[in-house]
Amino acid sequence: MPSPRLAALLIAAALPCAGLAQQDTQKEVERYRQLLAEGNPADLFEAKGEELWKARRGPKNASLEQCDLGLGAGVVKGAFAHLPRYFADTDRVQDMESRIVTCMVTLQGFTPEQAMKNPFSAPGRPSDMEALASYVAGESKGMKLDTPLAHPKEVEAFRVGEQLFYRRAGPHDFACVSCHGDNGKRIRLQDLPKLTDPNDAQKIFTTWPAYRVSQGSVRTMQHRLYDCYWQMRHPQLDYASEASIALEVFMAKYANGGEIRAPGLKR
Amino acid sequence: MKRFSPLVLLALAACATGPADEEARQRAEQVFRGSFTHGNRAIAARVEKQDEAQALCTRYRNEPPKDVAEKIESTEAAGIRYPVPGKFLGDWRQGEKIAQDGYGLRFTDPDTKRPNGGGCYNCHRIAPAEISYGTVGPSLYRFGALRGAGEPVQRYVYGKIYDAQAYLACSQMPRFGKNGVLTEEQITHLVALLLDPQSPVNK
Numbered sequence: 001m002p003s004p005r006l007a008a009l010l011i012a013a014a015l016p017c018a019g020l021a022q023q024d025t026q027k028e029v030e031r032y033r034q035l036l037a038e039g040n041p042a043d044l045f046e047a048k049g050e051e052l053w054k055a056r057r058g059p060k061n062a063s064l065e066q067c068d069l070g071l072g073a074g075v076v077k078g079a080f081a082h083l084p085r086y087f088a089d090t091d092r093v094q095d096m097e098s099r100i101v102t103c104m105v106t107l108q109g110f111t112p113e114q115a116m117k118n119p120f121s122a123p124g125r126p127s128d129m130e131a132l133a134s135y136v137a138g139e140s141k142g143m144k145l146d147t148p149l150a151h152p153k154e155v156e157a158f159r160v161g162e163q164l165f166y167r168r169a170g171p172h173d174f175a176c177v178s179c180h181g182d183n184g185k186r187i188r189l190q191d192l193p194k195l196t197d198p199n200d201a202q203k204i205f206t207t208w209p210a211y212r213v214s215q216g217s218v219r220t221m222q223h224r225l226y227d228c229y230w231q232m233r234h235p236q237l238d239y240a241s242e243a244s245i246a247l248e249v250f251m252a253k254y255a256n257g258g259e260i261r262a263p264g265l266k267r
Numbered sequence: 268m269k270r271f272s273p274l275v276l277l278a279l280a281a282c283a284t285g286p287a288d289e290e291a292r293q294r295a296e297q298v299f300r301g302s303f304t305h306g307n308r309a310i311a312a313r314v315e316k317q318d319e320a321q322a323l324c325t326r327y328r329n330e331p332p333k334d335v336a337e338k339i340e341s342t343e344a345a346g347i348r349y350p351v352p353g354k355f356l357g358d359w360r361q362g363e364k365i366a367q368d369g370y371g372l373r374f375t376d377p378d379t380k381r382p383n384g385g386g387c388y389n390c391h392r393i394a395p396a397e398i399s400y401g402t403v404g405p406s407l408y409r410f411g412a413l414r415g416a417g418e419p420v421q422r423y424v425y426g427k428i429y430d431a432q433a434y435l436a437c438s439q440m441p442r443f444g445k446n447g448v449l450t451e452e453q454i455t456h457l458v459a460l461l462l463d464p465q466s467p468v469n470k
Contacts, residue, residue, distance in 0.1 A: 156294065163295030166328045168321040169314040171372050171448050172441040175325065179403065181439075187389050187401045233372045234314050235306030243302030246295075 042134055042211035042263035045218045049135025052128055058108030067103035069096070069136065080140035081260055084248050086151035093157045095248050097222050098240035100132050119239050120226070121217045130218040133209045137262035145206050145260055147252040154249060161250025164243055165195070174232040176247070190267065195251050202258025205251050210264035218263055221248060292326075307374050324437035336436035344433035346445055347426050355421035355458050362460030363467075365453050366393055372448065383448050385428075385457060390440075393460065394467040404440060411462035412469040424458045 053064045053076070069079035070087070084095040090102055097119065104115040121127035148154055168175040179187060180195040193200035208221040219227075225244045229237045237244055303311050320339050323331055331339065349355075368384025370376060387393060390403035414420050427434055429444030429451075443449040449457075460466050 156291075159291040160295045160298050163292050164299060167295065167299065167317075167325050169317050170310075171313070171446040173321055173324075173439075173446070174441070177329070178439050181329075182403075185401070185403045187403065188399045190401075192403075229303075230373050230375070233310070234374075235303040235308075235310040236374055238302050238305055241302035242298045246298060 040211055040263070040265045042138075042209070042218050042265065045131045045134035045209075045211070045263065046138040047135075049131035049133070049138075052132055053135055058104065058110045060107065060109035062107050062109070064100070064103050064107060064132075066107060067100070069099055069103075076136055076139045078140050078143055080137045080262070081143040081145055082147055084154075084157070084245055084252065085148050086153045091153075092242075093151075093153050093245055093249060095221065095240070095245050096136055097129060097133055097220055098245060100129065100136065101240060116239050119220070120223050123216070127217075130209065130220060133220045134218050134263045137209055137260070140260045141262070143260050145202070145252065145256050145258050147249070147256055149249075149253060157246045157249040158253060160243075161246035161248070164247055165250055170233040172233050176228065176232075178232075179228075196254055198254050198257065201251060201254035202256075205255035206258040206260045207262055207264030207266070209262055210266045212266050214267055310374055320432055320436070320442075327437070329437040329439070331436050339436035340433055343430045343436075343442070343445065344426075347429045347433055348444070348451060349422065349425065350451055350455060352418065355418070355425050355455055356416075356463060357452065357455035357457075357459045359456070359459040359463040359466035359468075361453075362456035362458070363394060365449070365456055366460060367397070382450070382453065385443060385449055385453070387457070396467060407461055408468060410468055411464065411466070416462040416464065416469075421458055421462060424461055425454055428454050428457055 056063050066073045067076075068074075068087075068089075069076060070082050070085050071079045080096055083099065084093050086093050087099065087102075094102065101112060101115040104110045105112055118125065118127050119129045121130055149158055165176045165180075168178070176195070179185070179192050182192075183194045183197060183200065185192045185194075193204040195201050195205075208224055209218050211217070212219045222239055222244055225247060226237045226239075229235075300315055303314070317325065320343060323335055323339060327335065365382075365385045366387035369386035369389060370381060371383030387407075388397055388400045390401040392400040392402075392406040392408050395408060410424075411420070427440075428449070430442040431438040431440035432442055441448060444451065444454055461468055463469070
């Protein structure tokens with residue numbers, strides 16, 4: 001079997017070919033997806049993440065094993081299924097990544113700047129966060145997403161996320177809803193989920209973090225949002241920002257009930 | 268031209284949304300400003316401030332009531348700058364390049380000497396050779412062949428690309444001319460791509 005990356009290259013080479021009929025392209029894309037489904041390179045990220053989670057690191061020479069991801073200190077299994085959520089100790093709503101940052105600060109003694117220094121990998125510069133997020137998300141595989149919307153700050157985050165979802169700005173007048181407000185639409189050949197439709201949201205939201213073949217790495221939900229705002233001609237979205245978490249709370253409401261299939265596998 | 272005073276905007280807001288929504292909106296604006304602090308300040312300033320159409324379309328979630336829609340459309344129509352008659356049709360070959368190109372105005376696009384692209388294929392089917400096209404907007408294949416290519420159609424296509432909201436308030440299509448994404452000359456090349464009988468769109 002060709003490696004996923006080779007398959008991706010073959011497809012990338014075939015796509016712009018003018019002579020190919022549309023039907024053949026669709027078939028090729030399907031074949032490519034089947035090939036990818038046979039093995040997900042994100043497995044390696046999960047394994048590395050688990051190793052990092054249990055390793056003594058940072059100024060306090062401590063592991064992350066006592067991290068409280070919402071189900072109590074030391075519980076990783078199933079925690080991702082209930083994130084984002086409100087945390088009393090930080091008095092804010094946090095998603096998986098911002099909570100991992102909190103634990104790196106409180107348990108391991110890193111500064112917030114150190115913990116958030118390299119959340120998105122680049123060639124030759126792997127990211128610990130991409131591995132840690134893969135591990136934590138993978139520990140909820142097969143469970144149903146069930147994020148809370150009860151604490152006043154969770155409700156507020158939802159309402160802020162909702163406002164931001166429809167907020168148009170910039171030279172292209174783009175908002176999240178510009179691409180994610182209708183069923184069955186595409187940008188080029190990329191399908192777009194309607195994020196306020198539970199059928200779409202449940203299938204998509206629960207597959208992040210995901211290994212992205214085009215980028216050769218796992219990418220997290222924070223990266224997905226950063227990348228959307230980049231394409232929307234907005235400035236760089238701050239990592240673990242309040243806006244990013246509010247948007248996650250908003251999306252999670254529609255995705256609740258969806259089976260967690262993270263880390264997923266994408267173009 | 269300024270059509271909407273802050274008071275009118277406030278009155279419109281009161282019709283559409285209750286006090287709770289207004290509170291959420293104000294909170295969201297605060298959160299928005301606090302979430303893009305490490306990036307390019309000029310780009311941040313550009314997105315923090317919404318123009319009137321952006322603010323109204325946000326508020327009404329792209330479904331403005333009739334009177335608001337009419338006001339947006341007339342204001343936007345009044346802002347369109349047309350080329351002199353007889354100069355609507357540029358070069359379809361250049362139009363095809365602009366339609367393919369998505370470059371420009373992202374925070375990783377610092378080369379301001381390179382012209383922006385239109386990224387038209389992201390959302391539209393246009394020439395038949397390009398099979399990697401999006402479906403957010405309607406197919407434009409055979410546009411000129413189906414609708415004719417006379418001056419009224421040229422004027423319509425130019426205006427639609429320059430400012431889509433002059434024709435449909437809160438259209439999802441970017442206002443390429445109004446917002447300075449594309450130059451007037453670039454737009455005439457796109458008009459040619461859609462209308463020139465020699466363009467592959469109409470062959």
